[in-house]
Amino acid sequence: MNANMERPRVVIVGCGFGGLEAARALAKAPVDITLVERTNHHLFQPLLYQVATAGLSAPAIAAPVRHLFRAQANLTTLLGEVTSIDADARRVLLRDGDALPYDHLIVAAGATHSYFGRDEWAAHAPGLKTLDDAFEIRRRVLLAFEMAEKEPDEAKRRGWLTFVVIGGGPTGVEMAGTMAEIARTTLPGEFRRIDPSSAAILLVEGSPRVLGAMPESLSASARLQLERLGVEVRVSSRVTAIDANGLEVSPPEPAAPYRIEARCIVWAAGVAASPLGRQLASAVGAEADRAGRVVVLPDLSVPGHPEISVIGDLASAKSHVEGREPVPVPGVSPGAKQMGRAAAGNLLRRLRGEATQAFRYRDYGNLATIGRNSAVVDLTTPVGPVRFSGHLAWLFWLFAHIWFLIGFRNRIVVLIDWASAYWSSQRYARVVTDIERVVANQSSKKPPL
Amino acid sequence: MNANMERPRVVIVGCGFGGLEAARALAKAPVDITLVERTNHHLFQPLLYQVATAGLSAPAIAAPVRHLFRAQANLTTLLGEVTSIDADARRVLLRDGDALPYDHLIVAAGATHSYFGRDEWAAHAPGLKTLDDAFEIRRRVLLAFEMAEKEPDEAKRRGWLTFVVIGGGPTGVEMAGTMAEIARTTLPGEFRRIDPSSAAILLVEGSPRVLGAMPESLSASARLQLERLGVEVRVSSRVTAIDANGLEVSPPEPAAPYRIEARCIVWAAGVAASPLGRQLASAVGAEADRAGRVVVLPDLSVPGHPEISVIGDLASAKSHVEGREPVPVPGVSPGAKQMGRAAAGNLLRRLRGEATQAFRYRDYGNLATIGRNSAVVDLTTPVGPVRFSGHLAWLFWLFAHIWFLIGFRNRIVVLIDWASAYWSSQRYARVVTDIERVVANQSSKKPPL
Numbered sequence: 001m002n003a004n005m006e007r008p009r010v011v012i013v014g015c016g017f018g019g020l021e022a023a024r025a026l027a028k029a030p031v032d033i034t035l036v037e038r039t040n041h042h043l044f045q046p047l048l049y050q051v052a053t054a055g056l057s058a059p060a061i062a063a064p065v066r067h068l069f070r071a072q073a074n075l076t077t078l079l080g081e082v083t084s085i086d087a088d089a090r091r092v093l094l095r096d097g098d099a100l101p102y103d104h105l106i107v108a109a110g111a112t113h114s115y116f117g118r119d120e121w122a123a124h125a126p127g128l129k130t131l132d133d134a135f136e137i138r139r140r141v142l143l144a145f146e147m148a149e150k151e152p153d154e155a156k157r158r159g160w161l162t163f164v165v166i167g168g169g170p171t172g173v174e175m176a177g178t179m180a181e182i183a184r185t186t187l188p189g190e191f192r193r194i195d196p197s198s199a200a201i202l203l204v205e206g207s208p209r210v211l212g213a214m215p216e217s218l219s220a221s222a223r224l225q226l227e228r229l230g231v232e233v234r235v236s237s238r239v240t241a242i243d244a245n246g247l248e249v250s251p252p253e254p255a256a257p258y259r260i261e262a263r264c265i266v267w268a269a270g271v272a273a274s275p276l277g278r279q280l281a282s283a284v285g286a287e288a289d290r291a292g293r294v295v296v297l298p299d300l301s302v303p304g305h306p307e308i309s310v311i312g313d314l315a316s317a318k319s320h321v322e323g324r325e326p327v328p329v330p331g332v333s334p335g336a337k338q339m340g341r342a343a344a345g346n347l348l349r350r351l352r353g354e355a356t357q358a359f360r361y362r363d364y365g366n367l368a369t370i371g372r373n374s375a376v377v378d379l380t381t382p383v384g385p386v387r388f389s390g391h392l393a394w395l396f397w398l399f400a401h402i403w404f405l406i407g408f409r410n411r412i413v414v415l416i417d418w419a420s421a422y423w424s425s426q427r428y429a430r431v432v433t434d435i436e437r438v439v440a441n442q443s444s445k446k447p448p449l
Numbered sequence: 450m451n452a453n454m455e456r457p458r459v460v461i462v463g464c465g466f467g468g469l470e471a472a473r474a475l476a477k478a479p480v481d482i483t484l485v486e487r488t489n490h491h492l493f494q495p496l497l498y499q500v501a502t503a504g505l506s507a508p509a510i511a512a513p514v515r516h517l518f519r520a521q522a523n524l525t526t527l528l529g530e531v532t533s534i535d536a537d538a539r540r541v542l543l544r545d546g547d548a549l550p551y552d553h554l555i556v557a558a559g560a561t562h563s564y565f566g567r568d569e570w571a572a573h574a575p576g577l578k579t580l581d582d583a584f585e586i587r588r589r590v591l592l593a594f595e596m597a598e599k600e601p602d603e604a605k606r607r608g609w610l611t612f613v614v615i616g617g618g619p620t621g622v623e624m625a626g627t628m629a630e631i632a633r634t635t636l637p638g639e640f641r642r643i644d645p646s647s648a649a650i651l652l653v654e655g656s657p658r659v660l661g662a663m664p665e666s667l668s669a670s671a672r673l674q675l676e677r678l679g680v681e682v683r684v685s686s687r688v689t690a691i692d693a694n695g696l697e698v699s700p701p702e703p704a705a706p707y708r709i710e711a712r713c714i715v716w717a718a719g720v721a722a723s724p725l726g727r728q729l730a731s732a733v734g735a736e737a738d739r740a741g742r743v744v745v746l747p748d749l750s751v752p753g754h755p756e757i758s759v760i761g762d763l764a765s766a767k768s769h770v771e772g773r774e775p776v777p778v779p780g781v782s783p784g785a786k787q788m789g790r791a792a793a794g795n796l797l798r799r800l801r802g803e804a805t806q807a808f809r810y811r812d813y814g815n816l817a818t819i820g821r822n823s824a825v826v827d828l829t830t831p832v833g834p835v836r837f838s839g840h841l842a843w844l845f846w847l848f849a850h851i852w853f854l855i856g857f858r859n860r861i862v863v864l865i866d867w868a869s870a871y872w873s874s875q876r877y878a879r880v881v882t883d884i885e886r887v888v889a890n891q892s893s894k895k896p897p898l
Contacts, residue, residue, distance in 0.1 A: 039881075039882075040591065040592075040595065040879070040880070040881055041879075041880045041881075057506035057507065057508045057509070057878075058506065058878075058880050058882070059506045059877050059878035059879070059880050060506070062880040064879040064880070066639045066640070067639060067875070067879065069639075070638050070639040071638075076641040076642075077639075077641075078598070078599065079592070079595040079598075079599070080599070096599075098599075130882070131880065131882045132882045132883055135882065142489060143489075143528070146489065146528040149527075149528075150527065150528070150529070150545075150547075189519050189520075190515045190516055190519040190526075191515070192525040192526075193525075412865065412869075413862070413865065413866070413877075416861065416862065416865065417862070420861075426516070428508050428862075429506075429507075429508035430489070430490075430508070430513040430516065431489070431490045431507050431508045431511040431513070431580065432488075432489055432490075433488075433507070433579070433580045433581045433584065434581055
């Protein structure tokens, strides 16, 4: 402990689900916490696809970090980006040159998208992790219909009206399902030259099924629900190239590789840990997995540095139950939250001189939505799994997500937005800004009407 | 009329209040309308300051143009920017190279901010006309407090905590009042090192009073209400220089010019017509006034071209009442709306071979808000002016604005946002994106904490 300070200094890096829970769990602890966050808000990421598809406004799913912690007197919020951790000197270094000393560190810097080494794809197929990403995708989806309306050339118009989502995990399934809704339900009747419902929405997944983390029966149900919404699902298909006008797909043998002309492509395939993961792993001599996540000890700390915990999407952690083989913790928000609470608990134990505890992940199940009235739910209950899909699953998904939204106001706003969207088939947030960048030079010349 | 078309082609440029009303007034007319708009939304500009000050989300005050006109079968919406008008060939030219022929043209391209020839000020003092502008100001206002919290140097911290609004018209008064509210009511308690309520909010106005278009008694009341909210009002003060760290002010003689160190400056001083105004004026040989507005004939058309009307902020128009001297139409939204309806009416008269009518502006009064519970109202009634200010005026202002908001959904959302903001003193939309650009290189180095 630092001699100049009365209380141990705790630094928490990141305010996603993990960092937020850790900070809250330390609310009454005799420590001084600095919560460092790159943005000014906590983002409710499970609903980010709704911002990207114009169903919700950004403030509906984002709460100012500073406001969330206004009453927590032992916590200071700091807007900044951590670039590296100096584990020997016990301080984190910020992009602006500042350094923050700590006695205890909880690293919850999260994940970003990964293009598997093909970073040049990022410009043509944006991923969905931040509000800026969501605005970019909203812009591309809505403007594609506008460009199609202006395009006299049939083949080029097809390119604007072909939407491809790469990756069949929860985000990819949500995006594809909602894009199909937009094309089939929201926009028809609003255009004079094109028929928005003729748009093609394709979901390309490398493995043999969508929602690979779900039981097979629910994957099959999700695929069926997607197809009913009008999404073409192409499984066992790898993407081998992406450019401004389309992508190349390698389907299962013996089919030959083919090209899809598409102007709006969304990347929902790969996730990699924040670069901070590899930096920290190499600084403390820990292992980093292929996705750049830090392989942590059972109590979520890193080897040789019990004062450093890594949680959430940045951690490759296992769940420990006595008498059973440890199993990997899935990269879902309940996992991050539980790790946050566990890391805070172990920090308090260390302050009291007690032994830390191994992390145990409690799996309450898994759910994914596909579109209006469509979802799959896989609950883990004491009497075994409960699985259902369709309308009831969608309602369950809806209320679960609204329940967990941070902040009372947001919940009401989101509920009203959804109730209204549900009854009217309209989408509230069909507003795009920064249009010029997209429109300039994308329209082909055409003769006067 | 074009020989190939059955019905006259009407092109409307811009979908602000004027363009929107003109398009609606032609809903049942036997014409084919193309509505060309640079953005994809109609913006309810009177509430734009609420987006800039984080009180409302963007979708709450913006409605997709295409959606507004989905049921109007004689209208096609086109996303595009008109760069010039070829009055002789009767076509408008778009940035992407397209040309739109017309038989009748209504130009409602609106206004932008003017820096009176000092365009280099734009980078340091953004104005407020578009959603992108509002996001930029929101970013600067909220991040200034974040930067102040990180800044160890007292003088520099003061610079981050000094907010200057240039221009004491309705927008400047609203911005200054709301920024004072944020500093005094919303943020206190959320910071650990700075006291947000110590922020200085200055309103600098070149003329001797704020709200110059209002009666003197209401200007005085507005100033008093601003000062009660904690705004320093400096009238008869001209801004002579603006840079990244502050501005120079020339107060009334004999006081000497002085400098204000301020990192967040908002420009609400000058408005100029869209460049399309001057282009059109010179093309048809009409006069353009100093602000670049086209001086129109009594029926809102331009000399020698009865098929072209100019309305809204792009027009320098007069109101004509028999037996009275014509008076200028003020640049307010009711003026634009009335011109839109009048231009549509004259277009229909020309189609029927009737004479056009001179425009008459009906002045129902003027209102401006200052902050929570603060506003001034100046109603024009058959029995003379009715003037009031304070809480009642604020309620009147609130309901008038919500009433005129486009679209039923938005009204409810705005009402809820406001009711909640009112009771909690919180602001809903304290979310900023694209943070890196602002934060990078703005923080001064400081020693580790």
